[in-house]
Amino acid sequence: MNNLSEIDEKNIWHPFTSLESADTPILIASAKGVYLNTDDGRKIIDGVSSWWVNIHGHSNEVIAKAIAKQALELEHVIFAGFTHKPAINLSENLLGIFPSNQSKVFFSDNGSTAVEVGLKMAIQYWHNKGNPKTKIIAINGAYHGDTFGSMSVGERGLFTDPFAKHLFATSFIDFPKEGSEENSFEQFKTIADNGDIAAFIYEPLVQGASGMRIYSATILEKILSYAKSKKIICIADEVFTGFGRTGKIFASDHMETKPDIFCVSKGITGGVLPLGVTSCSDEILSAFKTADPAKTFFHGHSYTANPISCAAANASFELLMSQQCQESIARISNQHKAFAGRISKHLNVLSAKSLGTILSIEIKTNEETAYLNSKRKTIYKFFLNNNILLRPLGNVIYVLPPYVISSEELNLIYRSIEKFLDQ
Numbered sequence: 001m002n003n004l005s006e007i008d009e010k011n012i013w014h015p016f017t018s019l020e021s022a023d024t025p026i027l028i029a030s031a032k033g034v035y036l037n038t039d040d041g042r043k044i045i046d047g048v049s050s051w052w053v054n055i056h057g058h059s060n061e062v063i064a065k066a067i068a069k070q071a072l073e074l075e076h077v078i079f080a081g082f083t084h085k086p087a088i089n090l091s092e093n094l095l096g097i098f099p100s101n102q103s104k105v106f107f108s109d110n111g112s113t114a115v116e117v118g119l120k121m122a123i124q125y126w127h128n129k130g131n132p133k134t135k136i137i138a139i140n141g142a143y144h145g146d147t148f149g150s151m152s153v154g155e156r157g158l159f160t161d162p163f164a165k166h167l168f169a170t171s172f173i174d175f176p177k178e179g180s181e182e183n184s185f186e187q188f189k190t191i192a193d194n195g196d197i198a199a200f201i202y203e204p205l206v207q208g209a210s211g212m213r214i215y216s217a218t219i220l221e222k223i224l225s226y227a228k229s230k231k232i233i234c235i236a237d238e239v240f241t242g243f244g245r246t247g248k249i250f251a252s253d254h255m256e257t258k259p260d261i262f263c264v265s266k267g268i269t270g271g272v273l274p275l276g277v278t279s280c281s282d283e284i285l286s287a288f289k290t291a292d293p294a295k296t297f298f299h300g301h302s303y304t305a306n307p308i309s310c311a312a313a314n315a316s317f318e319l320l321m322s323q324q325c326q327e328s329i330a331r332i333s334n335q336h337k338a339f340a341g342r343i344s345k346h347l348n349v350l351s352a353k354s355l356g357t358i359l360s361i362e363i364k365t366n367e368e369t370a371y372l373n374s375k376r377k378t379i380y381k382f383f384l385n386n387n388i389l390l391r392p393l394g395n396v397i398y399v400l401p402p403y404v405i406s407s408e409e410l411n412l413i414y415r416s417i418e419k420f421l422d423q
């Protein structure tokens with residue numbers, strides 16, 4: 001252990017990490033493209049895009065230059081009563097690619113706050129309309145963040161148990177697993193028919209944290225259109241699925257029915273700086289368009305619409321929309337699909353699926369527990385020893401690389417997965 005690691009151990013509390021039994025964190029000195037360069041000279045492929053945020057590779061020059069330029073012009077300014085060009089340009093860029101019914105953007109800091117804002121917008125919509133409704137429907141296994149509101153609409157269990165009494169009640173429907181989709185729809189219908197539901201929040205097409213669980217666009221379409229018929233506000237949490245992850249710019253683009261509220265973060269700045277955005281439709285806005293101060297949306301954060309984050313997001317947007325990036329997304333999607341087809345037949349694989357740039361492989365296990373599955377540590381270590389960062393969710397190995405990964409680098413990851421499964 002070197003001096004920096006000792007100071008780290010003494011001073012720093014790392015996220016999702018035990019204070020007692022965790023391994024010493026790996027010291028990263030620099031990163032470029034898909035590689036994380038350790039202090040002691042290793043090059044590790046970032047197969048998980050550093051918690052699903054990085055899309056254009058690490059230390060991307062275009063984004064770095066945009067940040068440096070912005071930092072010398074305007075680093076930050078209060079966003080109530082003031083505005084600035086990077087935020088205005090970003091609003092144009094985002095509304096140009098968000099579902100076409102989205103009308104205004106609201107800035108915050110991260111995925112949890114983007115969701116928190118979405119939930120508050122939905123609940124206050126009904127309050128402002130003079131028809132207070134507070135009940136939310138969500139899907140079992142959901143993860144929407146770590147603030148109290150976002151925890152309340154997420155899976156109850158390991159992550160939320162200590163706070164259970166402080167979380168608001170949510171109605172959960174079963175995850176629409178292949179073969180039991182209609183059952184989930186019927187559950188949704190029964191709850192929706194009560195007529196007192198404010199909103200439905202969902203991770204479109206794939207639940208990330210619960211194990212990269214992919215589900216069908218057809219059933220989500222059916223649920224969304226039923227929700228619409230019951231005037232239930234649909235909140236799409238695209239924090240993970242946004243900006244190309246599922247093969248299209250947004251997972252919501254796989255469906256016809258559009259969400260009323262739309263939450264993004266993670267990939268928005270290319271994975272370089274924190275930023276959250278929540279947008280909504282004209283219908284949602286209509287409840288707030290009044291001079292009555294009691295109907296104002298009283299929400300904001302010190303760093304709302306930070307100009308440097310917005311500049312990074314604008315640079316990332318240009319890169320994302322380029323032909324080169326779109327071709328890379330298509331190439332990764334094709335490679336993943338072919339590999340998923342092949343590896344799903346492996347003796348030790350329960351199922352293998354892909355959706356765009358997301359590949360998810362569930363390994364056979366005798367254990368019930370998902371997240372704390374004992375295979376997790378073995379898998380993590382095996383790949384790290386091979387200089388590949390894959391951070392399994394329980395017994396699920398997933399690969400979601402920055403889009404700049406080459407075919408060869410992706411094949412190297414696949415070969416390593418095969419090696420792991422063969423042992």
Ligand SMILES: Cc1ncc(COP(=O)(O)O)c(C=O)c1O
Pocket residue numbers: 110111112113115143144145146203208209237238239240241265266
């Ligand atoms: C779907 C989804 N929503 C919200 C969040 C929370 O985002 P953040 O970690 O930026 O607060 C995550 C994080 O993984 C997520 O996957």
